[in-house]
Amino acid sequence: MHAAVARLDPVDAARIIREDATVDDHFRGILRQLITYMMEDPRTISSALDIIFIAKSIERIGDHAKNIPENLIYIVKGKDVRHIAIEQLEQEAFAPDR
Numbered sequence: 821m822h823a824a825v826a827r828l829d830p831v832d833a834a835r836i837i838r839e840d841a842t843v844d845d846h847f848r849g850i851l852r853q854l855i856t857y858m859m860e861d862p863r864t865i866s867s868a869l870d871i872i873f874i875a876k877s878i879e880r881i882g883d884h885a886k887n888i889p890e891n892l893i894y895i896v897k898g899k900d901v902r903h904i905a906i907e908q909l910e911q912e913a914f915a916p917d918r
Contacts, residue, residue, distance in 0.1 A: 824889060830896045833889030834913035838906055843882035850875045 824832030854868040893901050893913055901909040 825892055828892060828896050830893045830913040833892045834906075834910045836889045837886050837901075837909060840882050840886040841906070843879055847875050847879040 823829070824836060851872060854872055857864045858868045887902075890902050893899060893909070897912055897915070897917070899912045901912055904912075
């Protein structure tokens with residue numbers, strides 16, 4: 821991410837934003853797996869909850885890290901891309917400067 825910010829590169833910023841979806845997918849996978857463990861053996865609930873809180877914290881770090889490239893695109897392109905689909909965000913990032 822440092823290189824994208826240092827170069828004010830909206831294309832790299834869009835790539836970083838897309839990677840947040842991977843972090844979210846991993847979190848959901850961990851959550852599903854831990855729910856299964858807890859249902860199969862209730863003695864794992866305490867440990868599983870600890871792991872869920874850790875996984876959620878990592879997922880939130882990813883969300884915060886995504887905010888940086890979103891702000892970079894706003895600075896470079898003048899477009900607020902926080903609440904749009906990733907495909908539209910990439911179009912904004914790849915569009916030539918006006």
